[in-house]
Amino acid sequence: MDLDKIIKNRRSVRKFKSKKPDWRDILDCIDSMRHTPMAGGNFTLKFILVDDKEKIEKLSEAAQQDFISQAQYVLVVCSNPSRTVNAYEKRGETYCRHQAGAAIQTLLLKITEAGLATCWVGHFIDEQVKRILRIPENINVEAMFPIGYELKKPVTRKVKSDLDTALYFNEYKNKKMRKIRKLEGKRTGRLKDKK
Numbered sequence: 001m002d003l004d005k006i007i008k009n010r011r012s013v014r015k016f017k018s019k020k021p022d023w024r025d026i027l028d029c030i031d032s033m034r035h036t037p038m039a040g041g042n043f044t045l046k047f048i049l050v051d052d053k054e055k056i057e058k059l060s061e062a063a064q065q066d067f068i069s070q071a072q073y074v075l076v077v078c079s080n081p082s083r084t085v086n087a088y089e090k091r092g093e094t095y096c097r098h099q100a101g102a103a104i105q106t107l108l109l110k111i112t113e114a115g116l117a118t119c120w121v122g123h124f125i126d127e128q129v130k131r132i133l134r135i136p137e138n139i140n141v142e143a144m145f146p147i148g149y150e151l152k153k154p155v156t157r158k159v160k161s162d163l164d165t166a167l168y169f170n171e172y173k174n175k176k177m178r179k180i181r182k183l184e185g186k187r188t189g190r191l192k193d194k195k
């Protein structure tokens with residue numbers, strides 16, 4: 001699949017087949033996150049791949065989202081901000097979160113390419129997730145990803161906001177690439193001269 005197709009085909013899947021994916025395919029997707037750009041080369045991410053049924057059930061409860069318990073694997077993405085904070089102080093915290101988001105998008109695209117399915121789960125009770133997986137206090141739990149094979153295609157969605165409402169040129173709220181009116185004036189003038 002080419003990149004454009006993968007980007008457009010990626011969907012949040014919340015219904016999985018009972019078939020268990022080959023965990024090496026998931027490792028390959030996790031591995032791709034190592035190529036994410038990291039501020040000053042400080043790698044801040046940690047990953048926990050969970051296949052323990054009891055823990056998956058508890059993670060589902062911590063997120064208050066039943067569909068998670070149907071997955072055979074849940075990947076929990078964490079970050080340790082200490083290295084970016086040492087290097088960049090307050091901004092280092094922001095960089096750490098940015099890095100997680102960038103890595104997650106790579107993960108989602110790789111999962112799509114591999115023919116697997118997942119959903120970005122950002123809603124959960126942090127303390128509960130930390131207790132279940134014995135994650136230290138100073139580590140951020142960024143998100144979790146139930147992974148499996150798609151049972152049912154999600155309903156077709158309309159693509160988010162139009163580019164027209166999100167893109168400006170040269171300054172906030174300016175929707176025109178150039179000062180069209182001035183250019184048009186000049187062009188019209190030239191045409192008139194030729195007549």
Ligand SMILES: Cc1cc2nc3c(=O)[nH]c(=O)nc-3n(C[C@H](O)[C@H](O)[C@H](O)COP(=O)(O)O)c2cc1C
Binds near residue numbers: 010012121122
């Ligand atoms: C930061 C973030 C948090 C999300 N948290 C959840 C979540 O807790 N549960 C869930 O079902 N979907 C969650 N989603 C998935 C979105 O609902 C989904 O991406 C959106 O509805 C668009 O659908 P699509 O991913 O199929 O394009 C989250 C997405 C993002 C980016």
